Amino acid sequence: MAIYKIGVLEGDGIGGEIVPATTSILEAAAKQLGGITFEWGDFPIGWKAIEQHNDPIPNVTKEGLKDCHGWIMGPHDSAAYPESHKTVRNPSGELRHLFDLYANIRPAKTTPGTKSxxxxxxxxxxxxxxxxxxxxxxxxxxxxxxxxxxxxxxxxxxxxxxxxxxxxxxxxxxxxxxxxxxxxxxxxxxxxxxxxxxxxxxxxxxxxxxxxxxxxxxxxxxxxxxxxxxxxxxxxxxxxxxxxxxxxxxxxxVGSLGLAPSINTNDHLVMAQAAHGSAPDIAGKNISNPIGIIQSATMMLNWLGERHNDRSLFDGARMIELALAEALQEGVCTLDLGGSETTSSFTEAIVNKIEKVVIP
Missing domain, CATH: 3.40.718.10 (Isopropylmalate Dehydrogenase)
Structure with a gap:
């Protein structure tokens, strides 16, 4: 049983909704596969970190991430931080700089079931x-x-x-x-x-x-x-x-910035991070679209699968991709895509589909 330590940084705004949605979907895929285990490490960034450490990206987070295979980073609302924290790099910029994550890889692909x-x-x-x-x-x-x-x-x-x-x-x-x-x-x-x-x-x-x-x-x-x-x-x-x-x-x-995934990498670390922002206007309403960060996490799994030569990680990513594709083609989606699902009900629907997915 391969164990991968993944850092979890919820961030600001809708990060508190879409990041937990993503980890639950990864957990469902790991359970279905049976060959991998994710060990989650929660680390503060953004407003939570300012409240706890007077720093939007404190040393406890930077040091903790050094022991991770990769991490999932939620959006941050650095434009709203106190003035004393606006003179330094924002959380994502600081992590890219600190860990020399020199490649930001951002795919854009037409997705059946969405308007493009x-x-x-x-x-x-x-x-x-x-x-x-x-x-x-x-x-x-x-x-x-x-x-x-x-x-x-x-x-x-x-x-x-x-x-x-x-x-x-x-x-x-x-x-x-x-x-x-x-x-x-x-x-x-x-x-x-x-x-x-x-x-x-x-x-x-x-x-x-x-x-x-x-x-x-x-x-x-x-x-x-x-x-x-x-x-x-x-x-x-x-x-x-x-x-x-x-x-x-x-x-x-190709559809919406809310769908846009990305990873930041060097030769040994990977950070999954959706391209969109923290959307503070809809935070806490359970209507945010988690697809961007979910697809960023599947990119992370594929990257880790290649680095560690682990077929299970590729299968986990494929399982999630198939579940997402099936849901969107059936019209199962959040309000921004014309659907009626909440963040939590959409997540539940993807988890249910993962449990039934057969890898070709």
Whole structure:
């Protein structure tokens, strides 16, 4: 019996509803399989951590996560934190920085049973997660912004060959398992040195994957291409800010940002984190849609299955995916997707389907 320690960080807003929904669904899959056990570790972040430790991401959480195989991170509402906590990295940014989770992997796939703005789309965005134009995490110490005068601010973008190479390799390795096509997104026509280094380095890495077809687009053109022909793309690799923007756009195009999953990884750790926010306006009403974080957790299981060569983890992920697909095709969904289920009743429906799923 393989045991995997998974950290649980509920976060703020709807996190207290959708994260427990996700762990109960993973428990149901583990019970059905019988070959794996999840050992859960609860760690505070966000408002709960501020109340308990005067810190939205306290050391007890950072240290506890070091002993986990991976963790599920709920959304945070850092924009509402006290001013004293707004001068430091938000919880997700801090964990990405602290654990060097350099790859933010965000798929966007048309899902039967949901309304979509594009058809037959199945793409994955690889977002470099540690530098680029995100000034709160692109420095070893401090932040890459300076206010020269009350009317003048300088914000830096950082690009290093090492960081670009590793996200490019991650993207090309994924492409080799899919349709063998990579699109590099950049702005090298204007940001000639920084974005130029990103583009050129990706093309250098591409030489090691001769089976993969490579093209590239400027970020502004890429946004238009996604809207017009999202189904033409397979794996997209880009820097931090562009990846954040494009993945939100792609998520909405295929149905809803509420469905959009992601994982943050390095070579030995994985953090499951839905792309959406904490939705404080509906928190506590039992109407939030947990699919984004559930699908993020299935991505985590697949990642752990590959790292630990454990077929049971792949089967668990597949079991959950099949249960979700069946529910959505039957119209079993939450209010935001046109259904009538609450968060808890939707979760119960998925658990019931997992108990009946047969892995092909």
């Amino acid at each position: 703005g594009v058809d037959h789309t199945d793409l994955v965005i690889f977002r470099e997660n540690t530098e680029g134009f995100y000034a709160d995490r692109n420095m070893y110490s401090g932040t890459g912004e300076w206010q020269i005068t009350p009317e003048v601010v300088v914000s830096t973008g950082v690009f290093t060959k090492k960081a670009i190479e590793r996200i490019a390799h991650a993207a090309f390795k994924m492409a080799m398992k899919r349709r063998k096509k990579v699109t590099v997104v950049h702005k090298a026509n204007v940001i000639k040195l920084g974005s130029g280094l990103f583009l050129n380095t990706c093309h250098e890495v591409a030489e090691q994957y001769p089976e993969v077809v490579v093209d590239d687009y400027h970020i502004d053109a890429m946004a238009a291409h996604l809207v017009r022909r999202a189904d033409a793309f397979d794996v997209i690799v880009t820097e931090n800010m562009y990846g954040d923007i494009l993945s939100d756009l792609a998520g909405e195009l």
